Amino acid sequence: DLCIQRARQTKELNAFINITDEEAENHAIESEKRVYVEKKSKPLDGITIAIKDNFCTKNIHTTCASNMLKNFVPTYDATVYSRLIGSGACLVGKSNLDEFAMGSGTVDSIFGPTRNPWCYSEDWRISGGSSGGSAVAVATGSCVAGIGSDTGGSTRNPAALCGVVGLKPTYGLVSRYGLIPLVNSMDVPGILTRNIDDLIVILNCVAGPDILDSTTIKKDFKPIKIIDDIDMSKIKIGIPSEYYCEGMSEDVLDVWRSVADLLENEKCQVCTVSLPHTSVSIAVYSILNQCEVASNMARYDGLEYGLRASEDYSTEELYASTRSEGFNNVVRSRIFAGNYFLLSRNYDKYFLKALKLRRLIADDFNKVFHGENSVDLLLTPTTLSEAPLYKDFTSKHNRDQCAFQDYCTQPANMAGIPAISVPIRLSKNNLPLSIQLMGPTLSEELMLNVAKKIE
Ligand code: GLN
8 A cells, every 4th residue: 555655645756657556456455355354475565566568468468568559468377477466465556668669768758758857956857768667666765676678787776876786587488478679689577676585586476487478497496594693705797998988987896996995805716807899889789689679669559459450442552551650660660671781682790690609798797607717607787878858868969869878788688697786875966876787698596696796
């Protein structure tokens, strides 16, 4: 009840697309009955959650913040959602996002932008994105945990800008079944909470193989634990020099340095490492992203799913008018660009080349984690700055630079490795500043234990 009250009180931040008041209340009553009357409990009884509106929820609208799916009501649940609900959690609401999760600000939603709760003034700041709704819901206490998705940073970026913890798990550790795809080879469900302990509880409920998603890792998932007497002197932390880039604010650099010092004081070995292909990463990410988007969005043809435009003179005209009414400029331009890269005359030059470079980016990580003088984890910033003002973020110049927002986050998606954003302290403007840890495939336990030391 308190969470729903908070969600209502903070309505002007626009974190939720829809609040499931009645359903959540019934759920709460049900779990109370189970605990007190039947004396049986489930691990998430009474735990409130917000789910990004690109996860299918049976009989509850799932819009992707797009005109295309404005009236879409799925007939099935995403695995992440069914596992959480099956463990006793109750849904406070579906949270806001950039249309089809394309963006880093939660500014491009048909329901309007989501505001950052750390700044209530008229000159307001963005929440980050594209899982900004879930991040704000957690930051304002409207729920205990938020579920986001992370293709290039969409869970870690808003977590960093809103001062909460945001995990992008290893690709395949958490099922994508029912997550409306953006880039199938990079998408993962993400988790946002206020602290590491909460995050572990949620991850332990949602992780593990799923017969409905053939890309999940088949190995049984061993629940993650906090190791109280962890020997920090055995842990090697790498600082990749290429992550220092133009446009990174002094505040962010300061936090990066101070967390490296903190880990050194905790007796970790901290050293500089190199990930030489980082500089091409943004371009490679953009090409691969747009190619997969072009292929994924082909399903929205006005016939099978979602919107159907009225002027259906011919099939081609129906496709065209449906997509121009249904999608915003960002989605449409990615479809165009992706189809261009995939034309047979461009395929080798762009798509194939990007795939090869993606392999080199992943190899860079393999070398630092498994090669000579290997390290256990990498420490980098999550974002280049504190939360930008909405008016600056949406200016023409920044729109052109948009892909750069993901500079520190998207390489982990291309390599499929886990990464977490941890809030550290406030900037001079009283806005959250965070750092990111990355680790080799399935290193979540170590990563979360080290994250706990610095949170
Ligand atoms: N900003 C990136 C993009 O627009 C990341 C999106 C995401 O992780 N869903 O593609």
